[in-house]
Amino acid sequence: MGTGSGFGKTILFGEHFVVYGLPAMASAIGDSTEAIVEIEEGKGYELIDNRPEVPGYKKKKFDEQKISINNVLTFMGVDLEKEKLKITLGGKLTCASGVGASAASCVALARAVNDAYKLGWNDTQINEAAYEGEKGYHGTPSGIDNTASTFGGLVYFVKNLHGGPNTMETIKLSKPVDMVIASSGMTANTSVVVADVREKKEENPKWFEKIVKEYKSVAKDGRHALELMNLEQVGKLMNKNHELLQKITVSNEKLDKMVKIARDAGALGAKVTGTGRGGNINVLTPGAELQDKVYNALKTAGYAAWKTKIGV
Numbered sequence: 001m002g003t004g005s006g007f008g009k010t011i012l013f014g015e016h017f018v019v020y021g022l023p024a025m026a027s028a029i030g031d032s033t034e035a036i037v038e039i040e041e042g043k044g045y046e047l048i049d050n051r052p053e054v055p056g057y058k059k060k061k062f063d064e065q066k067i068s069i070n071n072v073l074t075f076m077g078v079d080l081e082k083e084k085l086k087i088t089l090g091g092k093l094t095c096a097s098g099v100g101a102s103a104a105s106c107v108a109l110a111r112a113v114n115d116a117y118k119l120g121w122n123d124t125q126i127n128e129a130a131y132e133g134e135k136g137y138h139g140t141p142s143g144i145d146n147t148a149s150t151f152g153g154l155v156y157f158v159k160n161l162h163g164g165p166n167t168m169e170t171i172k173l174s175k176p177v178d179m180v181i182a183s184s185g186m187t188a189n190t191s192v193v194v195a196d197v198r199e200k201k202e203e204n205p206k207w208f209e210k211i212v213k214e215y216k217s218v219a220k221d222g223r224h225a226l227e228l229m230n231l232e233q234v235g236k237l238m239n240k241n242h243e244l245l246q247k248i249t250v251s252n253e254k255l256d257k258m259v260k261i262a263r264d265a266g267a268l269g270a271k272v273t274g275t276g277r278g279g280n281i282n283v284l285t286p287g288a289e290l291q292d293k294v295y296n297a298l299k300t301a302g303y304a305a306w307k308t309k310i311g312v
């Protein structure tokens with residue numbers, strides 16, 4: 001038997017832009033997905049998925065999950081013709097678009113396989129296996145989700161568009177910062193949304209280039225502001241990032257409404273996080289009092305919400 005775990009994540013700056021080689025920042029969140037792998041006699045695998053979810057998430061992702069599991073197992077050299085695996089997924093991370101649920105399950109599975117077969121893989125190799133798994137969910141992932149999910153902490157990430165190693169730096173904060181994550185309850189399909197943004201970019205390159213220009217320094221400035229703990233500035237940059245996500249059409253009425261509720265309750269910044277067109281928003285709420293206020297405002301308005309911290 002082997003066990004493994006993968007962190008959930010939240011993207012602070014740069015979802016979608018990261019796909020085109022622009023810098024982005026993500027942070028692991030406290031909740032994680034846990035996997036247990038048992039090697040049995042027979043062929044193929046049996047999946048028991050006990051992860052908590054927003055309604056409908058697991059059903060909607062089931063076909064992608066099958067490809068993802070096969071990708072991870074093939075990459076790690078497991079031969080399902082020779083033996084059977086019983087895979088059990090659980091943990092505290094609620095599966096919803098935007099919290100890195102797919103990446104967390106890929107990392108957890110890769111770690112559990114590593115443990116079950118005593119492969120001795122290090123985090124870099126686990127991350128590579130999880131990246132293969134992520135391809136099942138979104139054909140051409142940037143790799144930011146599996147990287148944050150594997151290594152944890154606060155990550156500054158730039159995808160290498162030439163196929164070489166990506167840039168990955170772990171950022172240390174002088175103290176953790178409180179955040180709230182809230183779910184629209186809508187499950188997004190990352191590959192569809194990423195492909196649609198790409199299509200829009202190709203149809204109108206000048207329009208996209210203009211938005212990229214506005215985005216260009218957001219993640220770098222955000223990183224700098226975080227390192228200085230200038231949280232007012234971090235919030236402003238999150239708001240700016242949300243505006244740019246609206247422009248590339250990945251926000252929607254519901255997400256904009258949630259962002260407004262959070263800001264009206266005093267949040268320093270609020271934005272779509274992850275794929276968009278559903279999924280989650282993340283909200284900068286330093287201090288227990290502000291965090292409670294924003295959390296309660298979103299809950300009262302009927303949204304599922306979680307309190308978390310970045311830079312732990």
Ligand code: MEV
Binds near residue numbers: 014015016141143
């Ligand atoms: C999804 O969590 C983040 C996207 O930028 C896709 C990716 O980076 O692969 C939308």
